[in-house]
Amino acid sequence: AGEIAAKRADKLVSARVPPAGKFPVILENKIVGLLAHEAVGHCSEAxxxxxxxxxxxxxxxxxxxxxxxxxxxxxxxxxxxxxxxxDEGTPTEKTNIIEKGTCKSFLHSRETAKQFKTSPTGNARAWNFEFDPIIRMRNTYIAPGDYQLEELAEDIGEGYFLKGGLGGQADLTGEFMFGTQEAVKIQGGKFGKSYRGVTISGNAFDVLKETDAIGKDFVMRRGLCGKEQINFVGMGGASLRTRVLLGGR
Incomplete structure (x- = not known):
């Protein structure tokens, strides 16, 4: 594994940066988990x-x-x-925030559930006894589909497979900017040469509106969220096909 990582690093050191612009892309599962938590999930906290x-x-x-x-x-x-x-004693649950494209639920504490005239979802969390519980995500993910990675690439004439989420920032409008580690060229539905990673940006909800296929390579990753107080979270997803703005050369 170490040798493979070293070869990949050597390859990327000499690789060029892809051109800037909006392209059809496959976002790797790690990036999808980051998008689910940072750019969409926070917008659903009541x-x-x-x-x-x-x-x-x-x-x-x-x-x-x-x-x-x-x-x-x-x-x-x-x-x-x-x-x-x-941390308010409410049983946790599986909450569908978005269901087949439609907004169906927010994440609630007892207080916000009362304000919104609904039931708490078990999302009140505190880092320790010194903090008051606030609304936090738990394990947030975009559900997988049934496509193989090669099938996601088949309908892309010219685009990129973006790999490796390097973090970034997002705001409550859904606007985001994330870093990626590697951009693999897709030409005529086939994977080609590797480029250096680029920044990607846009509105997460626009990106998900343009998502037309999701893979089956689901992964759940560990994370730390820093909303007011640090806490452990899960961030998950499978690779998906969409369009996104690349900040290249």
Missing amino acids: DLVHSGSFLADKMDQKITSNVVTLVDDGKYPSGFGTMMYD
């Missing part, structure tokens, strides 16, 4: 919805393509954010 996040007026509206289902699951097996009860 305290931030109340503050005017992108989802504030979107309940029961179509906000992504039909292939997208976004879940926050407090009971995900061995998840980094898994607990049976939240």
